[in-house]
Amino acid sequence: MIEFDGVRKTYRVRGQETLALEVERLTIERGEVFGIVGHSGAGKSTLLRLINLLERPSQGRVVVEGEDVTRLAPAQLRAFRRRIGMIFQHFNLLSSKTVAENVAFPLRIAGTESKAAIAARVEELLALVGLSEHAGKYPAQLSGGQKQRVGIARALACRPSILLSDEATSALDPQTTRSVLQLLSDINRRLGLTIVLVTHEMDAVRRVCDRVAVMDGGRVVETGPVSEVFLHPRHPTTREFVLESEHVDTSEFLENLRKAAGRVVRLTFKGEATYRPLLGEVVRRFGVDFSILAGRIDHIKNVPYGQLTLSLVGGDVEEALQALAGAGVDVEVLR
Amino acid sequence: MTQWLVNVDWLEIGRACWDTLVMVGVSLFFAVLLGLPLGIALFLTGKRQLLEQPIVYAVLSFVVNLLRSVPFVILLIVMIPVTVVLVGTSLGVPGAIPPLVVGGAPLFARLVETALREVDRGIVEATQAMGATVPQIVFGALLPEALPGILAGVTVTSITLVSYAAMSGVIGGGGLGDLAIRFGYQRFQTDVMVITVALLVVLVQLLQMLGDRLVLRFSRR
Ligand SMILES: Nc1ncnc2c1ncn2[C@@H]1O[C@H](COP(=O)(O)OP(=O)(O)OP(=O)(O)O)[C@@H](O)[C@H]1O
Ligand SMILES: [Mg+2]
Numbered sequence: 001m002i003e004f005d006g007v008r009k010t011y012r013v014r015g016q017e018t019l020a021l022e023v024e025r026l027t028i029e030r031g032e033v034f035g036i037v038g039h040s041g042a043g044k045s046t047l048l049r050l051i052n053l054l055e056r057p058s059q060g061r062v063v064v065e066g067e068d069v070t071r072l073a074p075a076q077l078r079a080f081r082r083r084i085g086m087i088f089q090h091f092n093l094l095s096s097k098t099v100a101e102n103v104a105f106p107l108r109i110a111g112t113e114s115k116a117a118i119a120a121r122v123e124e125l126l127a128l129v130g131l132s133e134h135a136g137k138y139p140a141q142l143s144g145g146q147k148q149r150v151g152i153a154r155a156l157a158c159r160p161s162i163l164l165s166d167e168a169t170s171a172l173d174p175q176t177t178r179s180v181l182q183l184l185s186d187i188n189r190r191l192g193l194t195i196v197l198v199t200h201e202m203d204a205v206r207r208v209c210d211r212v213a214v215m216d217g218g219r220v221v222e223t224g225p226v227s228e229v230f231l232h233p234r235h236p237t238t239r240e241f242v243l244e245s246e247h248v249d250t251s252e253f254l255e256n257l258r259k260a261a262g263r264v265v266r267l268t269f270k271g272e273a274t275y276r277p278l279l280g281e282v283v284r285r286f287g288v289d290f291s292i293l294a295g296r297i298d299h300i301k302n303v304p305y306g307q308l309t310l311s312l313v314g315g316d317v318e319e320a321l322q323a324l325a326g327a328g329v330d331v332e333v334l335r
Numbered sequence: 336m337t338q339w340l341v342n343v344d345w346l347e348i349g350r351a352c353w354d355t356l357v358m359v360g361v362s363l364f365f366a367v368l369l370g371l372p373l374g375i376a377l378f379l380t381g382k383r384q385l386l387e388q389p390i391v392y393a394v395l396s397f398v399v400n401l402l403r404s405v406p407f408v409i410l411l412i413v414m415i416p417v418t419v420v421l422v423g424t425s426l427g428v429p430g431a432i433p434p435l436v437v438g439g440a441p442l443f444a445r446l447v448e449t450a451l452r453e454v455d456r457g458i459v460e461a462t463q464a465m466g467a468t469v470p471q472i473v474f475g476a477l478l479p480e481a482l483p484g485i486l487a488g489v490t491v492t493s494i495t496l497v498s499y500a501a502m503s504g505v506i507g508g509g510g511l512g513d514l515a516i517r518f519g520y521q522r523f524q525t526d527v528m529v530i531t532v533a534l535l536v537v538l539v540q541l542l543q544m545l546g547d548r549l550v551l552r553f554s555r556r
Contacts, residue, residue: 081466
């Protein structure tokens, strides 16, 4: 478990204290994949780097697995950092070392295992990330996705209980992004590792995260289970992110809403309800006509969902909405 | 042609060549030995670096700048008492080595500092995140990553030392420079002058070529 308690981080810029981050309270549970999203400069990296103390809080406490990390002595801090893996947007691999040497590096630093044990562990890790044949290559000879896999293998070398990821897929193409996210998801499940994933892509959050915090201007403006935050965004920044990730042009969407007749509602189907012909049944029963303004069917982690924005005219709209709500559909009246 | 090369004593030239190589080789060895830790210290104590120490950095930087701003000819003369204490003479090949080291080490230290700064901060950060100590970061990550840059620095330093070594001929330092001064300049034997300069040119070209090869050999980017 990772807890932030009254944490503030300020930087001195040209003699002036400027606030980069202010988090009153935030808890990341053990074993979950926790997403942190926000625009550039929102403070995501700062928040992440507070966890392994690459950045020291100006105020407040960061408690990781019951330990206040700000009070660790230097040697304790180094031992603590070995229990936390970290991956980066630009991989940060050592260009002078081969793939195998890069993965062995944290083990050599730890200095707790024999040469043979390290070699065996490296082999195991490279198999885990699917790079066994590339052990002798140098990072410059690998693709971006392969480099990030080396980064992941290296981060896992000391069997950490927490993995920090700072925009680890932001330099990759969509397909490679998906396979790297899949790998992280597998690792989370198989090793029970807590993953904290900083990203500016809602899509990455949707794919792998259990819970998410949305940041804006150095503060956490919204936090909750991904399905909740995704399907019912409350804060304007969150809304913007969700719409962006659905490739909806906000102004166009609002224009559509303005033109639509009758009642405008957003229906959210989750899990099994996604596959039942509920909408047809209900509109027939209550004689309601509808037109679709926006719609999407997708998955959040492994749960399917559908979300439709409809304008409803004629018939008994109120009754129809109640019937839908009664069948487990989430109904939001937009207008 | 043979008429023109009448003053050239090839045996003397050969000896001078060897002397120059010894002066450059030995002084390069010590310049690297002293300059490398000095360069690492400059880097580590610098602004926003691992062991930021503004006062230590300012002092080191001042000393390095001071040594580098003194013209080498002056350094040769100023160093004479120190040289005598160190190697027993201020003449010949041994007498030239201390000033060469003092001239070369600060240059090399700066080149090492620059090469280390060129290493991506992300590498240091990743290594720190692994729980590495500062020596582990320096020897495990920074130096291997900066190796091509440091080798380029060795090359530049060695070439500078060739020209400094030639200059040391002014105070009787031995080697090709000494020959050029004694015969070429003082006795107007232009052919000796031309030969020694040509040999120096060849030496510099060879050093640069060798250096470039080494840099390439260790570049994995
Ligand atoms: N070393 C520093 N000195 C001064 N200000 C800093 C420093 N590091 C970060 N900041 C400031 O803190 C704020 C948060 O930065 P941070 O890097 O955490 O943002 P981010 O959300 O990760 O952005 P991005 O998506 O661009 O990586 C920014 O306003 C930034 O300017
Ligand atoms: Mg960032």
